[in-house]
Every structure is written in C-alpha cells, then in structure tokens.
Amino acid sequence: MTGVVDSFGRSIGYLRISVTDRCNLRCLYCMPPEGVPKIAQSEILSYEEICAVARAGAELGIRKVRLTGGEPLVRAGLPGLVRMLSQIDGIQELSLTTNGTLLKQYAPALKEAGLSRVNVSLDTLKADRFRCITCAGELSDVLEGIEATRNTGLHPVKINVVVIRGTNDDEILDFAEMTRKAEWHVRFIELMPFKGTAEFVPSIELRHQISSMGKLEPCHDSAGPAGNGPAAYYRLTGAKGTIGFISPLSEPSFCSRCNRMRLTPDGKLRPCLLREDEIDLRTPLRNNASSEALKRLIQKAVASKPERHHLEAGSNPCPKAATSRGVMNRRMSQIGG
Ligand code: SAM
Numbered sequence: 001m002t003g004v005v006d007s008f009g010r011s012i013g014y015l016r017i018s019v020t021d022r023c024n025l026r027c028l029y030c031m032p033p034e035g036v037p038k039i040a041q042s043e044i045l046s047y048e049e050i051c052a053v054a055r056a057g058a059e060l061g062i063r064k065v066r067l068t069g070g071e072p073l074v075r076a077g078l079p080g081l082v083r084m085l086s087q088i089d090g091i092q093e094l095s096l097t098t099n100g101t102l103l104k105q106y107a108p109a110l111k112e113a114g115l116s117r118v119n120v121s122l123d124t125l126k127a128d129r130f131r132c133i134t135c136a137g138e139l140s141d142v143l144e145g146i147e148a149t150r151n152t153g154l155h156p157v158k159i160n161v162v163v164i165r166g167t168n169d170d171e172i173l174d175f176a177e178m179t180r181k182a183e184w185h186v187r188f189i190e191l192m193p194f195k196g197t198a199e200f201v202p203s204i205e206l207r208h209q210i211s212s213m214g215k216l217e218p219c220h221d222s223a224g225p226a227g228n229g230p231a232a233y234y235r236l237t238g239a240k241g242t243i244g245f246i247s248p249l250s251e252p253s254f255c256s257r258c259n260r261m262r263l264t265p266d267g268k269l270r271p272c273l274l275r276e277d278e279i280d281l282r283t284p285l286r287n288n289a290s291s292e293a294l295k296r297l298i299q300k301a302v303a304s305k306p307e308r309h310h311l312e313a314g315s316n317p318c319p320k321a322a323t324s325r326g327v328m329n330r331r332m333s334q335i336g337g
Pocket residue numbers: 023029030068069070071072097098099100119120121160162189190191192193194197332333336337
C-alpha cells in the first residue's frame with residue numbers, strides 16, 4: 001500500500017499533473033473550435049513549483065506521476081520537467097498522456113530524460129474522421145508518433161479511445177483488430193459529461209460487440225498494461241495486445257478504486273476529477289511555503305476526497321442533467337484528463 005489513505009480507506013499514491021491548458025487540437029468533446037479563454041501565463045505553475053508539489057507528494061507516498069494537459073508537449077521544455085521529476089526520491093513511475101501529434105519529435109528526449117511510459121489518445125483510425133474529431137490534426141502524425149515511441153523502448157504504449165455514440169462507435173472492431181495485428185494496448189473510455197459533450201456508450205455494449213470476434217479473456221498481468229489503474233483488461237485469444245475498458249459512468253464500483261489526485265496548471269489540487277472542490281497550492285508556493293506546509297495541504301485534499309462522483313449513468317449527459325451540482329467549472333483540458 002502506498003500514499004496517504006483517504007477517509008474511505010483508499011490509498012492515494014498517484015498524482016496527475018496538468019502542465020498546460022493549451023492544446024494544438026480541438027477534440028469535439030473537450031474544446032470548442034475557437035478554443036477556451038486561456039489561463040494567464042503568470043498563473044501557470046513553473047516547473048520548479050510543480051516539482052515542489054511533487055516532492056512534497058513523494059514524501060507522503062506518491063509513487064506515480066503522470067503529466068497531462070491540455071497537450072503537455074506544447075509546453076516548452078517538457079523533457080526538462082521530466083528530468084527534474086525523475087530525480088525526486090520516491091517517484092517510481094513517470095508517465096505522459098498526449099494526443100501524440102508531437103511524439104515523433106519528442107519521444108527520444110522524453111525517454112532519455114527518464115519518462116517510463118506514454119498513453120496516446122486516438123479516437124479514430126480514419127484520416128478524414130480524425131480531422132473532424134480534432135478540428136485540426138493529421139492521423140499520420142499520431143501513428144508515426146506511436147511508432148517512434150515504441151522504437152525508443154517506451155513500453156507499453158497505451159491507446160486511449162473515447163467512444164462517442166454516432167461518431168466513432170462503428171470503429172470498435174477495427175481498434176480490437178489492431179490488438180491482434182500488433183502489440184497495441186487499446187483502452188475504451190466512456191465519454192464523461194464535461195461542457196458540450198455528446199452521448200457515451202456503456203462499456204458492456206462494447207464488450208458484447210467485441211465478443212463477436214472471439215473469446216475475450218481477462219488479463220491480470222500487473223507488470224503489463226493491466227497495472228493497477230482503473231481499466232479492466234482483456235485479450236482476444238492469441239492477440240498480441242490487450243483491450244481495456246474504463247467505465248466511470250456505468251461501473252458502480254469505479255470510484256472505490258480511485259488512487260489519484262490532480263494538480264491543475266494554475267496550481268489547484270483537485271481531489272476528484274468530477275467534483276469542483278480544489279485546494280489552492282499556488283498562493284502558498286509563491287509565499288515560500290515550506291515542504292511541511294505543502295504536505296499538510298496535500299493531506300487536507302486527500303481527506304476531502306469524496307467517496308464517489310454523482311454522475312448518473314444513463315442520464316442525458318449534458319452538464320446540468322449529469323451533475324447534481326450544475327455545470328462543471330472547468331473543462332477536461334483545464335484540469336488534466
Ligand atoms: N491532450 C492530451 C490527450 O489528448 O491525451 C492530454 C489531455 S486530455 C484532456 C486527456 C484525456 O482525456 C484524453 O485521453 C482525452 O481523450 C480524455 N478526455 C477529454 N475529454 C473527455 C471526456 N469528456 N470524457 C472522457 N475522456 C475525455
């Protein structure tokens with residue numbers, strides 16, 4: 001057991017750090033085409049400030065750190081941050097979630113700086129649809145980025161697919177087929193009801209579809225892609241890769257396994273992705289707070305972690321209908337997915 005234990009007995013050993021709210025894509029479920037008002041540069045944590053939080057977290061038992069955004073690779077000098085974080089005692093795994101468009105350029109430097117692994121978000125295998133979903137991107141950039149990452153030895157690369165009814169739910173079998181052809185670790189994620197999002201597809205429906213291709217065998221290898229994260233993993237008999245399902249909406253026990261907290265680009269510690277409570281770390285950081293003071297704030301955030309979110313599966317996932325407390329205050333790109 002690692003990390004601080006919250007009020008519900010969950011051990012919190014994982015910190016997701018959003019390094020920027022900026023992005024070079026505009027995924028239709030995440031950002032409007034015109035973008036969103038940017039957090040002022042002066043409000044965004046410096047790499048030194050991020051490391052001060054990570055160091056205090058590591059002293060409390062944080063063992064895994066994931067960098068995310070916005071698009072983390074659009075922030076200048078990201079490999080430098082990876083290097084700084086990799087030198088913090090106690091942090092055992094340092095990973096990155098990215099849209100993959102800049103990976104070809106950065107994968108070797110990231111590996112060299114000490115990154116452990118990469119998750120790439122990819123919602124379609126069709127070039128024209130990719131342009132529609134992301135408003136801007138080129139599928140070939142992401143595919144080349146995935147290859148470049150594998151070639152550097154960053155392994156396993158996990159592919160995150162957010163499934164949106166009527167948009168990409170006709171590609172489930174194509175993604176599953178990729179796990180047969182190559183060592184792709186595909187994870188289907190239920191679309192969460194952030195601002196402006198469309199309809200999610202329950203994981204059970206996807207499992208039924210994929211079962212038509214062959215037997216889906218549960219996969220429990222904790223050293224492999226299964227790890228100890230939120231996904232339930234399976235493998236089609238004989239396939240090289242795996243298929244995971246992340247079901248925040250349809251799986252009632254999803255939150256009972258939550259082991260994480262999030263740090264926003266502007267220095268707010270967010271105990272739950274889907275609740276609006278945040279603890280400000282930027283002000284104390286800029287007032288030269290000691291590591292002990294930061295640790296007390298982190299412990300306070302852990303203690304305030306709610307037992308569960310209150311998004312109701314099956315409800316119309318527009319923000320007002322989906323949360324008991326109204327519209328979410330931030331988009332996913334402003335929190336870090
Ligand atoms: N830009 C990077 C990327 O796309 O991987 C990192 C940030 S992005 C916010 C992190 C993850 O959140 C992506 O896998 C994205 O697909 C996912 N995401 C964004 N909005 C979501 C939503 N409403 N529901 C479920 N996942 C979402």
